[in-house]
Amino acid sequence: MQKSIKLLSILVLAVLLIPACYYDVEEELYPTNNCDLESVTYTDVILPILEENCFVCHNAAAPQGGVQLEGYSSLKIYVDSGQLLGAIKHESGFSPMPQGQPQLDECTISKFQTWIDEGAMNN
Ligand code: HEC
Numbered sequence: 001m002q003k004s005i006k007l008l009s010i011l012v013l014a015v016l017l018i019p020a021c022y023y024d025v026e027e028e029l030y031p032t033n034n035c036d037l038e039s040v041t042y043t044d045v046i047l048p049i050l051e052e053n054c055f056v057c058h059n060a061a062a063p064q065g066g067v068q069l070e071g072y073s074s075l076k077i078y079v080d081s082g083q084l085l086g087a088i089k090h091e092s093g094f095s096p097m098p099q100g101q102p103q104l105d106e107c108t109i110s111k112f113q114t115w116i117d118e119g120a121m122n123n
Helices: 002-029 043-052 072-080 083-088 105-119
Strands: none
Touching: 043 072, 043 105, 072 083, 083 105
């Protein structure tokens, strides 16, 4: 009798703890689980980020600081020079971008990094 109650309470406790443990583990395994770095292309991923955060100042018509990022070949110049990553990562020696605004979130920066690591293709 005593033994079966003990067994039962262990069982109940285990059942109660499993979801909690599962949640913890998942959090640890996938800290950036909302960051999709699967197919980071220029057209579908990079361009919309630039449109939203950068073209207001770096458009072809009136590029601020002479930095023109509109169009793949214009952007590629700043990719190859390292200025693009330096600026968005706020590395020393570069002007932090986007100017006058908070730094882009970690996932967005990772998308630039991934695209560049994969060859910064016009895809
Ligand atoms: C409010 C206007 C503004 C916005 C928004 C902005 N920039 Fe700039 N950016 C500038 C100005 C002005 C300069 C040139 C002066 C300077 O370097 O501070 C510049 C310079 C740069 C440079 C050259 C930096 C260097 O140190 O060589 C890069 C690369 C750049 N911007 C990329 C970006 C990217 C990418 C974004 C979007 C994530 C962005 N900028 C958003 C105004 C802006």
